[in-house]
Amino acid sequence: MDFFRTFAAPVALVALAINPAEADAQATGSTNPQAERALSEDTIAYDFVEGITTEVGPRQAGTEAEARGRVWAERWLTANDFTNVADEPFMMDTWVRGEEEAEIVSPFAQPLAIAALGNSASTGPDGITAEVVYFPTYAALQAAPEGSLAGKIAFISHAMSPTQDGSQYGFAGPARWTGPSLAASKGAVATVIRSVGTDYHRNPHTGGTTFAEGVEPIPAGALSLPDADNLIRMFERANGRAITMKLVLTPRLLGETQSGNVVGEIVGRDPSLPPVLLACHLDSWDLGTGAFDDAAGCGIVAAAAKHVAEAGQPLRTIRVLFAGAEETGLWGSKAYAAAHADEPIAVALESDFGADRIWRFDSNFTESNPDLYRRIAAAVAPFGVAPSAEVATGGADINIARERGTAIIDLQQDGTRYFDLHHTPDDTLDKIDPAQLRQNVAVWTAVTAILANEPRPIKPSE
Numbered sequence: 001m002d003f004f005r006t007f008a009a010p011v012a013l014v015a016l017a018i019n020p021a022e023a024d025a026q027a028t029g030s031t032n033p034q035a036e037r038a039l040s041e042d043t044i045a046y047d048f049v050e051g052i053t054t055e056v057g058p059r060q061a062g063t064e065a066e067a068r069g070r071v072w073a074e075r076w077l078t079a080n081d082f083t084n085v086a087d088e089p090f091m092m093d094t095w096v097r098g099e100e101e102a103e104i105v106s107p108f109a110q111p112l113a114i115a116a117l118g119n120s121a122s123t124g125p126d127g128i129t130a131e132v133v134y135f136p137t138y139a140a141l142q143a144a145p146e147g148s149l150a151g152k153i154a155f156i157s158h159a160m161s162p163t164q165d166g167s168q169y170g171f172a173g174p175a176r177w178t179g180p181s182l183a184a185s186k187g188a189v190a191t192v193i194r195s196v197g198t199d200y201h202r203n204p205h206t207g208g209t210t211f212a213e214g215v216e217p218i219p220a221g222a223l224s225l226p227d228a229d230n231l232i233r234m235f236e237r238a239n240g241r242a243i244t245m246k247l248v249l250t251p252r253l254l255g256e257t258q259s260g261n262v263v264g265e266i267v268g269r270d271p272s273l274p275p276v277l278l279a280c281h282l283d284s285w286d287l288g289t290g291a292f293d294d295a296a297g298c299g300i301v302a303a304a305a306k307h308v309a310e311a312g313q314p315l316r317t318i319r320v321l322f323a324g325a326e327e328t329g330l331w332g333s334k335a336y337a338a339a340h341a342d343e344p345i346a347v348a349l350e351s352d353f354g355a356d357r358i359w360r361f362d363s364n365f366t367e368s369n370p371d372l373y374r375r376i377a378a379a380v381a382p383f384g385v386a387p388s389a390e391v392a393t394g395g396a397d398i399n400i401a402r403e404r405g406t407a408i409i410d411l412q413q414d415g416t417r418y419f420d421l422h423h424t425p426d427d428t429l430d431k432i433d434p435a436q437l438r439q440n441v442a443v444w445t446a447v448t449a450i451l452a453n454e455p456r457p458i459k460p461s462e
Contacts, residue, residue: 001293001294001326001352001353001354001395001396001422031379031382031442031446032311032379032445032446032449033311034307034310034445034449035307035442035443035445035446035449038303038307038438038442038445039383039438039441040438042303042437042438044080044302044303044306044307045296045299045300045302045437045438046299046437047299048076048295048298048299048302048303049291049295049296049355049432050429052069052073052290052295053289053290053291053429054429055072056068056072057289057290058284058285058286058288058290059282059283060096060283060284060285060286060327060328061092061094061259061283061324061325061326061327061329061331062093062094062254062257062258062259062331063254063286066259066283066324066325067259069283070087070260070262070282070322070324073262073282073298073322074086074087074262074264076302077302077320078264080302081306081309082264082266082305082306082320083264083266083267084263084264084267085262085263085264087260087261087262088261088263088335088336088339089258089259090258090260090261090325090331090332091256091257091258091259092257092258092259092328092329092331093253093256093329094253094254094257094328095118095119095120095251095252095253095254095328096252096254096286097116097206097249097251097286098116098122098249098250098251098252099125099248099250100114100116100221100248101114101246101247101249102114102192102223102227102245102246102247102248103245103246104231104243105129105245105246106241106242106243106244107234107238107241107243108234108237108243110230112223112224112227112230112231113202113204113223113224113226114192114204114221114222114223114227114247114249115195115204115206115222115287116219116220116221116251117176117193117207117208117209117220117222118208118209118285119209119210119211119217119328120180120217120218120219120221120249120251121216121249121251122219122249122250122252123190123219123249123250124250125248125250126248127246127247127248127249128153128190128219128246129244129245129246130151130152130153130189130190130245130247131151131152131242131243131244131245132152132153132154132192132231132243132244132245133148133149133152133153133154134157134231134232135154135155135157136157136232137156137157137158138156138158138174138179138182141156141182141183142182144186145186146185146186146187147187148186149186149187149188150187151187151189152187152188153188153189153190153191153192153245154179154180154186154188154190154191155191155228156175156183156191156192156193156194157175157193157194157228157232158171158172158175158194158196159172160196160197160198160419161198162417162420163415163416164359164414164416165412165415166353166415166418166419168198169196169419173196175194176193176196176208176209177208177210178209178210178212179209179220180193180211180217180218181209181210181211181212181215183218184216184217184218185212185215189219190218190219190220190221190247191218191220191221192221192222192223192245193220193221193222193223194222194223194228195222195223195225195228196222196419197225197419197420197422197423198225198417198419198420199225199420199424199426200225200226201226201424201426202224202227203287203424203425203426204221204222204223204224204227204424205222205419205422205423206222206285206286206287206423207422207423208327208328208329219247219249220249231243259283259324259325259331259332260324260332261321261322261323261324261332261336261339262282262324263319263320263321263322264302264319264320265318265319266306266308266309266313266314266317266318266452267313267317268313268315268316268317268452269314269315270315270316273316273317273346273455274343274344274346275316275317275318275319275345275346276316276317276318276319276345276346276347276348276349276448276451276452277319277345277346277347277348277398277400277401278304278305278318278319278320278321278348278349278350278351278444278448279301279320279321279323279348279349279350279351279352279395279397279398280294280297280298280300280320280321280322280323280350280351281297281298281322281323281326281332281352281396281397282294282295282298282322282323282324283324283325283326283327283328284327285327285423285427287423287424287425288421288423288424288425288426288427288428289427289428289429291355291427291428291429291431291432292354292418292421292422292427292431293352293354293421293422293427294326294351296354296355296432296437296440297350297351297352297353297355298320298322298351299437300351300355300437300440300441300444301320301351301444302320303441303444303445304441304444304445304447304448305318305320305448307445307449308445308448308449308452314449314452315452315453315454315455316346316451316452316453316454317452318448318452321336321397321398323336323397326396327423330396330397330399332397333396333397333398333399334399336397336399337399337400340400345400345401345404345406346406346407346451346454346458347401347407347451347458348394348400348401348406348407348408348409349394349395349408349409349410349444350394350395350396350397350398351395351440352395352396352397353413353415353418354413354414354415354417354418354421355436355437355440356413356415356416356418356433357384357413357414357436357439357440358380358383358385358412358413358414358439358440358443359384359386359412359413359414360385360386360387360388360390360411360412361376361380361385361386361387361388361410361411361447362387362388362390362391362392362409362410363376363391363392363407363408363409363410364391364392364393364407364409364460364461365407365458365459365460366389366391366461367461368459368460368461368462369456369458372454372458373387375450376409376446376447376450376451379447379449379450380443380446380447383439383442383443384439385411385443391461392408392409392410393408393410394408405460406460407460408460409451411440411443411444411447413440
């Protein structure tokens with residue numbers, strides 16, 4: 001996951017939405033039988049995550065490892081009774097990391113843990129040694145005079161904290177997303193940032209950065225949170241002395257390589273009805289094995305589609321989209337939107353925020369399809385999921401839905417520990433909680449079953 005959505009629904013509005021759904025759930029007294037079984041028995045999602053992280057491992061966009069991941073996913077979908085399974089190729093610009101070292105040369109000589117940011121330029125093998133200028137916030141960097149960083153390394157910090165809805169990502173993210181570009185525009189020869197994350201392991205968080213048009217890319221890396229804190233303490237003790245850093249980052253561009261989107265279907269009874277699109281992304285950063293981000297999402301959506309099919313052929317086709325190359329620029333999302341521009345979609349959903357429990361349901365058709373909204377809310381209430389008044393905007397890989405004005409649902413996962421693991425070496429299978437993973441599958445199964453058997457058009461609210 002490398003995108004951000006804000007969630008700040010007024011409490012009063014959420015409360016108004018919850019009451020009717022809770023009443024409906026109490027009146028029915030039951031949920032979808034497949035969803036109920038998934039809550040206690042599902043092994044399909046875990047099988048996917050365990051398999052791809054064990055047999056393929058890290059799947060950085062555009063690399064041979066990502067290609068092996070697509071082959072693995074195609075075989076898995078076919079073995080699990082999906083039809084029309086395919087790898088839809090596209091070309092992309094591919095970046096890979098190299099040597100990564102950072103050390104304070106003076107006045108407090110010591111090494112620091114660092115990881116290059118995606119699209120970082122190279123320092124060359126001899127590295128860069130320069131004075132570091134500290135910016136406690138992105139806003140402080142914005143206020144720096146033009147040219148004031150000439151020949152210097154910018155260090156950008158922030159104060160991100162864990163939240164259930166992940167909203168702090170939007171606060172801290174600019175340090176990574178555009179901080180190096182901003183520093184370069186003011187003359188910096190390199191940038192280091194406090195990792196955009198919330199853990200205190202000595203694990204830097206990688207992730208992409210973007211340089212504005214006309215700005216020459218510079219070397220850019222992320223320090224682990226303990227090392228960033230240490231660097232801040234150095235500034236507090238320096239008493240006006242310059243802090244000098246040697247930085248070695250040697251990433252390289254492979255040029256244009258092939259990636260692809262893997263798709264598969266549970267074919268519906270009525271091919272004239274637009275399909276339900278369930279999305280995730282198959283690629284991962286290279287530091288971990290991509291279990292949380294986002295093998296879990298692919299396992300969840302595929303398991304849900306399979307559970308719905310177990311109840312009988314649905315009315316609508318359910319299409320799963322395992323998008324490629326999400327982490328380095330939404331290449332797969334853009335390619336899918338272009339390749340399927342003429343194909344209608346009924347509704348789109350994406351799972352790309354880890355594997356912890358779903359706690360909230362948002363849609364963009366609350367007012368235009370109130371009956372459908374209330375039926376979904378009633379179906380997920382027994383699993384501890386509350387409806388909200390927030391308007392769903394969808395995950396990164398369903399650009400096609402946003403571009404076409406399609407109905408969208410967001411099944412919001414608990415993100416309290418997501419940014420402890422996001423883009424780090426700690427993104428591994430052992431971090432998956434099987435019980436919470438099954439709750440995700442149960443909720444997705446209940447929602448997908450309703451959507452895939454809805455005969456009427458699903459229109460977003462105006």
